[in-house]
Amino acid sequence: MGIDQLLSEARELSTPKLRDEIVQQLYEQSRKLCEHGIRYTKDKTDIRTEKLDRLLTSPIFGFPIMLVMLAVVFYITIAGANIPSSLLADFFGSLEPYLTAFFHFVHAPNWLHGVLVLGLYRGTTWVISVMLPPMAIFFPTFALLENYGYLPRVAFNMDRIFKMVGAHGKQSLTMAMGFGCNAAAVISTRIIESPRERMLAILTNNFVPCNGRWGTLILLASLFMAANFTGGVQSLVTTAVIIGIVMFGVVVTFFVSWILSKTALKGVPTHYTLELPPYRKPKIFDTVIRSSLTKSWSVLVRAVKVAAPAAVLTWVFANIYIGDTSILMYGVQFLEPFGKLLGLDGYILMAFILGLPANEIVLPILLMGYLSTGSLTEVDSLVDLKKIFLDHGWTWLTALNMMLFSLLHYPCGTTLINIYKETKSKKWTFVAFAIPTVIAIIVPLVITQSAKMLGVI
């Protein structure tokens, strides 16, 4: 006799109330164990948690505090990353002449210098200097909030809004994870128990900008939106722009969730339980060290692994000529008309396409594309950087469109792989690719065409 037959036999014996009785009995035992084994000498309530919850989930202060927390985390990240980022860029930039000199010294061929220094070295060091500082600040700051127990309160406060669009309050937790890395956030949707709401969380997670896109967003915001300000005010304005972009992403998340739960993912919102654990002071030092060492490091390693080949490939594309046009330029020229329609250009679209493996490398690829045709050979400062953009006909509208495209476009390769692993469905993986792509095309298109009609630009 096989196990299968045993199961049907067991079914006949069993009653529907069995599970209830089992769990009741387990809890009965638990209570008895507690009665015998535990002595309470004080009032049982945790006063600190009670007081904090009264404030953090209050009808008046709950939402404002949430916004302020978000703003503070972003501001610390943006303001704090500024100086180390430019220091790192300077450092790597100052090493480059020595590398070049070395290549000359050993009489290395020009193409080797091109591939290794102008491609590989510039690409990867760019990723490190733009990404590492915000990551090293964001991950620990976020981990502190997480370990303190604040995030479940966000899910508690926000649930009603998520319910209105047919989603789950815990989606706010997976979205928060998305600020770090969408690929990891897709896996974290396992905390949402009902399959329908979990699918919503997976399909929309990409509308939260991950760390790989922060570099792009922060840089463009500070170059084009906050350019007329200096010092602390500039960071504030940049933060405000970033928050605006993030909020737009949240609105798109709600909109897409709402549409999906009215159409492809129709169904009643189900299975909602959320634990509100007591607040617990994290070990600050341990948390900071662990999250910056392990998390930042592993994300960085992954980014560099992807950036290195992509940087080499871009350099090769930009320097192999068919006739008098490089392969890269063929692509750029092909994409140019469509790019212009969206208020972008062929280079930008090319960079996003080549940047599919990881969002971190989009901006470096773009710069390499621009530099391969322009006269500038080295980026010494942010002023130079802006000049490159301006030389290629950029305006604030181009910057805004690129930021929106970056926010809304298809998930990176790693995220898509994880979506496939989690959903086990090619169809849904494709949907996860298609929805953002369509939105990322429509939004800049509408903005650009309206701006043209209104004569703003």
Place this chain on the structure above:
Amino acid sequence: MGNEYRIALAGNPNTGKTTLFNALTGLRQHTGNWAGKTVTLASGTVAYKDKTFHLIDLPGTYSLFSNSKDEETARNYIVFEQPDVTLVVLDATSLERNFNLALQVLEMAKNVVICINLIDMAEEQGIHINEKLLTRKLGVPVIKVSARNKTGFPLLLDTLDRIVTGKIECHPMTITYSDEIEEQIKKMEPKVKAIIGDRLSSRWVALRLLDGDEALLDELNKYLVREGTS
């Protein structure tokens, strides 16, 4: 390799299970796919005396009745991968709910250590836990620790050491159900034993079958095929 042991960490969410895992393993961690499955579990090592303990951080769950993917992952690991010891991490400030999971583990595994974490918080709140009495009642070692302050670790590691070397024998308590359920178990258990032998707890499997656990059925079949051929 004779001195390497696998210790699985199970527990409710928010019990500081991962904090304990981190505190014990330091930075000697990696995430790896386990047994060819798609599920990724973090594991890390602790050296103690002449032994190496491989700690596996199972997903935090409220129960092990396979209501969700995480619960299935944790349950399957404890039952089918048969770690040398299953360490159940409990939150000292909410033991009533936490014991629920611990009791479920006691039903499915023999070598179990109950680790009551957050003992510092509990003492602050005037909660005093008599671990000796609990050890007697549960039939497995109960140890109080604070992962945050790294207290109680020597005793915990020593206990693990003595279980894997057979110096401590675990006799997990049996939870008795209503007469009706016990009657049903009595009918099923011998038949279950005939198929699976002594490798798994036949009482537990009988109970799961009575509960109509189909997800377990697939795993059981896979397990039997695997064990049968090896």
Place this chain on the structure above:
Amino acid sequence: MDGSKVVKLAEAEKGNVIKITSIQLDGVMRRRLLDLGFVAGADVEVVRKSPLGDPIAYRVSQTTIALRKEESMKIEGELMSNGK
């Protein structure tokens, strides 16, 4: 005190303590609630409402769990104390 007054969890006031008598839910949600300690005979205290009124947080088996109205409407119990 009148111990026989039966109320739904969703309709209880903050501070009320209710001893669960019945759960009219099935499937995974019922099993999930059981796992969290919402079993017949358990005492549940209403802790707080979220800023928009729903979900509501309850204290059960020494932990705080938030439920939506849809579920808490289907859990009934005897009102044991109104928290005064």
